[in-house]
Amino acid sequence: MKHKLNALKNTISSVLALLAIIFVVSCEEAFDFDLPDTGSIADLTLPQANFSYTPNPENFKIVKFTNESNESTNYLWDFGEGVVCEKDANGVIVCGTESTSTDKDVEFVKFDAGEGDYEVILTALDANQASGTNTQMVAIRDVFVPITPIVDNGDMEVGFTPSWKINAFTGGTTSTVNTSSDGAPFFYDGTEAPGKTKGMKFAAGTSNPANPGSRRYAYQALIVSPTTPDRTVKYVIEYMYAIKVAATPGSNITVQILDGHFDDGADALASTPLAESVASELNGKGNFITVKKEFTSNASGEIAIWIFGDTDQDAYIDNVKVYPKP
């Protein structure tokens, strides 16, 4: 047994020696690693850049860009004339001066020059720095459609509560102006009526500045599209009126567009209106004249119609409309 083991020992040593030689010889090859690229395959799915864009509902000059690229991780936007903006803590969009971005999506980009076609380039890159680009002409168009407010009971056909009533009146009356069957011989849409329609009447007793406690006012709140730093919105108030010939010259109906909504008639009266139209021609009962007065909406879009008389004979008003300036 001992002898056998010795023989075995020899064998083992020889084998070990042989192995060591092989190992040393082969070492060069064994540790001769392949170059990094050998055996790897080329990336055949390269980045494809693509994007879509939608205008901001509040401001047509501001555009939101959504990345629709494939096979990519890094992005470079070039907005050309557009500058990148951000929403601050108060929700106000603040614009910088940069016209490039490496964000995936860019929510606010402002094209200050307004309507036009602007070139925007998106480059999409993957981790191997392979890239794809997509260039689009971004069309900026102002498709703003101003609100057309509906004047409630503008044809004066039914009672004036609540349509033409002010809620409260410190030092005055909240009673509505009188209804009348002597309105304009025209329907609200401007077509001729077979006879008189109903209207609103300012009588001597309700239209005397010397007696403010019984003077009556017609009030109606409206909402129009606001004027913003980027857009001026113009409206027209239109109405028809008639004043009895016998009235003292200077008698009139005043139609104002108030800057805001008011609860108390005293505040309305004290406010500075956005626009005022004084109708004073003594054209005679039934001889209605159409008046149009242009005004610019305010920043809140909250306005009100405010009508009152200063006359010693009956004066009539009918078919009051407010619409965007054509």
Next chain:
Amino acid sequence: MKYLKNIKYLIVALTGMMLISCDADEFLNPLPDTAIAADGFFQSDEDVLAGIYGIYDAIQGVNENTESSNSSFNRGVQFEYLLTEHRSDNTRSATLEGSRADFHRYVTDANNIQSEDYYQSMYEIIFRANSIINYVAAANAENIAKYTAEAKFLRAYAYFNLIRLYGSDNDAIGGVPLVTAVAESNEDELLFTRVPKSVVYAQIVADLQEAIANLDNSYKARASKAAAQGILAKVYLSQPTPNYSGAKGLCEDIIADGSFSLQTNFNDVFYNEMNSEVMFVIRYEFAEPNESQGFSSEFTSFIRQGRQDGLNIVNLNLVDAFNANGGNRTAVSYIAFGDDAELIDSETGLPAPEDAEVAKFLPQGTDFTNPDFPYGTNARLAGNDWIVLRYADVLLMHVEAIMAGTGNANTTDALSSFNAVRNRAGLADDADGVITQDELLLERRVELAFENQRFFDLLRFGVADAVLSAHSVENGYSFSARDLLLPIPSREVNLSKGLLNQNPGY
């Protein structure tokens, strides 16, 4: 060793068998099982009719509580709320665990099992419908046109769902694969090429027009003329270039026909099945493992009945919409429990439950005064039908068609349809006589809440990006406009050998 002696005989025998069986073609060219089955199956009118019922089975889907395996079970319409309501601002999952909780946070990926199941379910409907169209000659002559129209109606229904959830507007990416004939499994080009959205819509329109021409109003749980008209109206409103006058005409045909009417009591819409308001419904049977549905139980959370912790949980934002405009629909639509039911908005003083649950599909036997079985004894095998289309939806689509993208409608017809829905809910007529787009969207939201309409409404009205961006910011989700499309399921992309494009961002 003794056995080894015989091994040579065995080898000879096996070799012989191999040689013999190699002769047969089918060993190397096995035909797909489906092809073999279909070829032999359709022999008579009854067989074709059974095949048509099979299409409805594909929509109905298999209850998760009957077959609980997560993979490759056709759930039909039973997961649809995850892909639609959860992705709108209406509802969410109670937990953040599992793939069902990915939809409401906009983190659904291409491996999502529920999305994959829905995609496959819709194609299952399409393949079964194509099969009927192919083998319809076996039916009685007088039924051929009718059966074909019914199959095409169902095919259009499935494509309409697919194109809205998965189809890109970008023709370079494509809509969805359009298969309109029985396809062999090796027809990769046909099965996996996404054709442009407009082409898919043209097929949907053609199929529904054929259904309208050949069907009558005999059924609610099967295809009918009115259902085809109503769905076609929605297709017209949804397609890339809307056909408003076409949609208006179809809605007016349904209204003038007079076969359908609003239920007086909103509760009866859901708990008096097959009522006069229902136009197309997927039926389920209570306590029948193979004919029941699992979603009713998944909508529970406070006293949990389902397999999950609660799905379709009502967002506070939707509660606010109900407070403003719900009328008597609120109590029927959702319910809050425990302390949650006592929560009040500090500014408005109105109810503000944070974890309210859907109440439109409470399982049979629900009795909240019963402490042991508040949802009955078999909530997981619920029988509540799934309403695909009802008359109130048609009335509101009528208003939408008259509005025709202008942002408002004030015609007598529009107001009549709009106010009918409002009055049934116990609300007054539209206050100023002008229906704005926002008012219509809000009305649809509360009328059709939890009926898988909201997500598609937002898309159709062109406000999905704006509304869901705001919703996502409010709740800390990660919505981007890319999330308006679901990913094409990875399994499909892999099977397509590179033919099937993925949607951007996935």
